[in-house]
Amino acid sequence: MNCSEVRDLLSPLHDGELSAELRESVEQHLRECPACAAVRTSFGAMSLLARELPEPEPHAELWNQIEAELPRAHSRPVQWLLSAESFRELARRSRILTAAVTAVVLVLAGTTLVVYDQFHDRRDSNGHDEHLAVNFDQFLNEFPKSPEHAQELLHASYPSNLVDVDQAAFQVKYRPAVSNRLPKGYTLDSVHLVRMPCCLCVEALCTGPGGSRVAVLEHAIDQPVWFGDRPASECNCGGRKARMVKFDSHYAATWKSARRYLTVIGIRDEDELREWIQHLDRPEA
Amino acid sequence: MTELSADIITACQSGDRTAQRQLYELHHRRVYRLCVRLVGEQDASDLTQQVFLKLFRTISQFSGRSSFETWLHRVTVNECLQHTRSRSHRPEVALVTEPMAGTSESGSASESTELLHTALDRLAPELRTVFVLREIEELSYSELAETLDLSAGTVASRLNRARTQLKVLLTELGWEP
Structure with missing residues (x-):
């Protein structure tokens, strides 16, 4: 392959759209041609740059x-x-x-x-679903006693499917954050897709050291209504501004990742929240 | 298309206002983001509004042959390109120097992303569109081909041109990979 032929294939190579055979031929050329390799590197650098663009916020009205x-x-x-x-x-x-x-x-x-x-749309003056607030309050109250029962309550209110991470990714068209490495000692127990009024929400249940349980929800829209009237505090954790509420002896927290909102339920303190943010906010695979 | 979206779309086709609101909640961030990247923050709200009004007016024509997301992307891209064309006929608007979003004084965006805003704005609209749909909206080549009504080969060559020209523009602005 000469340089001209390779240059035509650099975008498909970069985007993972080349057949294995062509990919091998192009990569062989790149190993021997610094000029073409530099163009390919620049494509990668521009992709990274595009992912760093801040998410624009549509106005509420x-x-x-x-x-x-x-x-x-x-x-x-x-x-x-x-x-x-x-x-x-x-x-x-x-x-x-x-x-x-x-x-x-x-x-x-x-x-x-x-x-x-x-x-009719059962929303309050801020556009939040009042029933959702009640349902989620039940979820938060029940979670410390029995995470599984809390899940059942949520799933009784909104249609849900038990899926694996790949199935979830296929349905929601992004890699769920829980497909990243979880904080040390945590394992992923289950992933559900829950049809909530805001969006198709990825809801995961994890077990940590000593049997502690944490639920992770990934959703398209900020949902302050989930925490109802509970007093909330803001904290700056690992470069993310998160909203925390206390329930029972645990905390729930929500923050905006690069493209979506993440909510964790059942964490012990701010240090653990920082750890979850560091792990879940890693670039998508 | 998810089953949830299918239910909402069916209800929207009957003019159900609650379903229209749900469809908006599901997709407005994606539409707004695309409008910001294609025409700039200044006009993005108006265009998002136009896209949804058009969508609700014409949703009865949505047959499900392509995915709803593809259809939505197509409506959005068409509105943005139409807007860009009409804007380019007004000589008083300095299109090529207008920032896509924010300004260098905002302090909120890094210097590199500011350069990308400027370079994207200087790129030809059809190249900017294919780059944004691929890099920001993460469409596959087959989705790009369907959305832009192009062959897969043309998608590849257009993306190559977009990236090559964008690299030149960024380099002119002082960017180093």
């Missing part, structure tokens, strides 16, 4: 702005049906038709109330 535009897009036929002008026009045409339209409106109004009661 964005959904409200979208929702404000939505009724116009979805309610035109209803507006026509119920507009005073249209109603008068219909009334002029026929008193029978007027009665029929009125009946339809009454039925629609009744149906709307029933549908609203069944499906």
Whole structure:
């Protein structure tokens, strides 16, 4: 292979998209050609640079702005049906038709109330699901007594699947943080995918030295609602700003990793939190 | 597409507002991030809004032949490219020197990532798009091909061009790998 042929294949090589045979030929060339090897190295350096870009934060009012535009897009036929002008026009045409339209409106109004009661968004003024707060509070209360039972409570509220790390990665399209090396002495007991209102959440249960248990949740959106009204403190651990709450004799903490939020439940203290952050925040494989 | 997303999409196709909110919660960070990288922070919120409005208007046309994520990426990229084209017709906007996000005075981003912002902004839109979708959104070549309606071979050659030109731009700005 000459340099020109190799240069065309450097991106597929870098992205792991070359067949084994071609990869070997290109790598053979790279071992002998410093110029092409330097280009490949620069591709790697740019990838690292791209991963260091800070995660931009959409502003909190964005959904409200979208929702404000939505009724116009979805309610035109209803507006026509119920507009005073249209109603008068219909009334002029026929008193029978007027009665029929009125009946339809009454039925629609009744149906709307029933549908609203069944499906309306049970969120507080901050946009958090009130039921989620209650369910998660039960999880936190139960966790020190029986982590398995706490899990069962959570899974009773939200659909879940027991998976392995690879299956989880396939479903959520990222390598879960618990696939990194866990803090010393900890082993991974189970991984579940839980369909929570925020996202498809990766929930893992780990056992540590002396049988201590820690749950790790990886989620797309910050969920302060999980901790309810418990007093929270902020700490700066290993370069990450984490929010900690105390429950029973243990702590739960949440922080933002490079791309997602991580929550650990059942840690002893800030030192242990620092250790978890150091391990879970390693670059994704 | 996860089963959860499938349920939400079906409900969105019926105009269910709660499902629309759930779909937004699931995907808005990804859409916003892509908009920031492709058109800059200044216009990213407006474009994210446009993407979701378009998505809810047209979701009944989503047939499931491609994954929902691919469809969402395609809608987002198209909106961003359209925006870039319309912006390039306004001579008063200094497109090539406008930072993608933040400024060097912000102190929050490293010098190298600031250079990357500037270099990405100077890259041709179609090269910037393929680089961002690969390096930041981590799309595979087959996903890139489907999203951008290109052959796998064109994806590879476009990525090569993007990286080569980006390296030149970064070097001009003083970056050393």
